[in-house]
Amino acid sequence: MHFLVTGAAGFIGSHVSERLLAAGHRVTGLDDLNPFYDPAIKRRNLAEIAASGGNHFRFVEGDICQAGLVEGLFAEQPVDQVIHLAARAGVRPSLQEPALYQRVNVEGTVNILEAARKHGTRKLTLASSSSVYGIQSNAPFRESEPVSRPISPYAASKLATEALGHVYHHIYGLDIAMLRFFTAYGPRQRPDLAIHKFAATIEAGRPIPVFGDGSTRRDYTYIDDIVSGVVACTGREIGYNIFNLGESQAIRLDSLIALLESSLGKKAIIDRQPEQPGDVPLTCADISKARAILGYAPATPIESGIPRFVEWFRSLKRLY
16 A cells, blocks of 8 residues: 655654654655754654665655645655644644644645545545644543644644634545644654653753743653554545544653653653643543544553653763
């Protein structure tokens, strides 16, 4: 089977590509290698994918906002399925560049959906985010919860992609899975995300910025479990459905820091900062729907995942 994976050079996309290649599929990876973080990191990810996939992996550097380029990929050779992970990510950066987030995440998704429709690709798996839940008092979060009040441009853009997915299912009959990822971590995690950023600063003996009093809680989900949920969608007829992919356990920020301290063997220097606009106090996934329909079964609790991440992090031998 031939898959188009957008955002293939990124954290989740690179792991998904490797899993598909290991299963014997062909993968075309699309990524614009933008400088949101160091493109050299993305190129290293691509080198690792190529090493594992050989001539079954093809990389195309390009922007999903270029409709002609996207359609050309479908025209060159039939695409059996799409896994659309490319997006501008992050709540705080979206406050600085809201128009960019809407253009890439919404317009770019339209380009993918339109090209799939025109060229007969019927099945797509699209990335959404737990940020669409906004500030919720009821945990764990269920897919049936109303999500009409996002609190960041990033969250609003992901809600728009969910709505677009439903439109293309309703009008054109495309089979679409929308995946609400909860905070993913593990090898290749982006350097701007908390676990990677904290590990780097603790290792270097620098203060880590902690926004708020440390009581915020996140559902940290190990990358292998996220990828298993993504790949499970590719083997089932979904219709149109939304799934939470999380660990279903909310961890306090101060507890996360303690786990990192234990794995690194170093104490963190805490630099208290005020809470940030757009941040939510809690994320926690109800994964009963994903369990029932996808057979999703996360197997890596954070007590095991953080030491694995630290092992990878130290293997990089990078200077901070």
